[in-house]
Amino acid sequence: MIAVESLKFEIRLAEGRKVATVSSRKSPDMPKKTKTNVSRRGFIYGVGGGVLGPAVLDRAALAEPQPGTGRFTGPDAVPVSLSVNGKTHKLTLEPRVTLLDALRDQLDLTGAKAACDRGTCGSCTVLMNGKVVYACSVLAIDAQGKSIETIESITPEDPLIQAMARNDGTQCGFCSPGMVLAAKAFLARNPHPDEAQVESCLGGNLCRCGTYVPIRKAILEVARVGKGGRNA
Numbered sequence: 001m002i003a004v005e006s007l008k009f010e011i012r013l014a015e016g017r018k019v020a021t022v023s024s025r026k027s028p029d030m031p032k033k034t035k036t037n038v039s040r041r042g043f044i045y046g047v048g049g050g051v052l053g054p055a056v057l058d059r060a061a062l063a064e065p066q067p068g069t070g071r072f073t074g075p076d077a078v079p080v081s082l083s084v085n086g087k088t089h090k091l092t093l094e095p096r097v098t099l100l101d102a103l104r105d106q107l108d109l110t111g112a113k114a115a116c117d118r119g120t121c122g123s124c125t126v127l128m129n130g131k132v133v134y135a136c137s138v139l140a141i142d143a144q145g146k147s148i149e150t151i152e153s154i155t156p157e158d159p160l161i162q163a164m165a166r167n168d169g170t171q172c173g174f175c176s177p178g179m180v181l182a183a184k185a186f187l188a189r190n191p192h193p194d195e196a197q198v199e200s201c202l203g204g205n206l207c208r209c210g211t212y213v214p215i216r217k218a219i220l221e222v223a224r225v226g227k228g229g230r231n232a
């Protein structure tokens, strides 16, 4: 039989920051209790570091009380300011509200579609500071201070929209807003792609109708005329 006389371990976040030291000691001259400087919330965050990964830890870090105030953000609604398609919107949202829900339910910008709602299909694609993001996987409070572009910012005269129409690059159209925005961000980075690059640029956007070939054709057509998908 092995008798454990004392036990001491530390809980650290992924980046190495120590969040807790937990120790216990079996000794007649010490009180028989576990001593810890970790709260229940801190313990959950610490253990979460091992299994949930950096993204969740970032959220956990945001949930720490604000220095000096001891107050947490939420769960009640808080003021949120979003810059969407060049316009600033002042909203009052619970911190758990996603950017997708804020766009669709609060701003009536319904171009970004809610499909899987778990960062898998790309139907909710928007641009944040010019980069493609899944709006269903970004909290609205985290989108503050960023420039958000939705499909509503693209005009019907846009070369990419025109090319999509010419090439029958849409069937039900559910994936089209996300496809167009993903393609625009891609062409801005890579104005003269080859076919394989176009195929990989759409890797994060699923088309349930399987319209991939005409969509790729439309993107290549825009690239060929050298406008990189920008508004004419």
Ligand code: FES
Pocket (backbone or CB within 6 Å): 113, 114, 115, 116, 117, 118, 119, 120, 121, 122, 123, 124, 125, 134, 135, 136, 137
């Ligand atoms: S709805 Fe956001 S990725 Fe599918």
Ligand code: FES
Pocket (backbone or CB within 6 Å): 169, 170, 171, 172, 173, 174, 175, 176, 206, 207, 208, 209, 210, 211
């Ligand atoms: S056109 Fe229907 S999902 Fe793509």
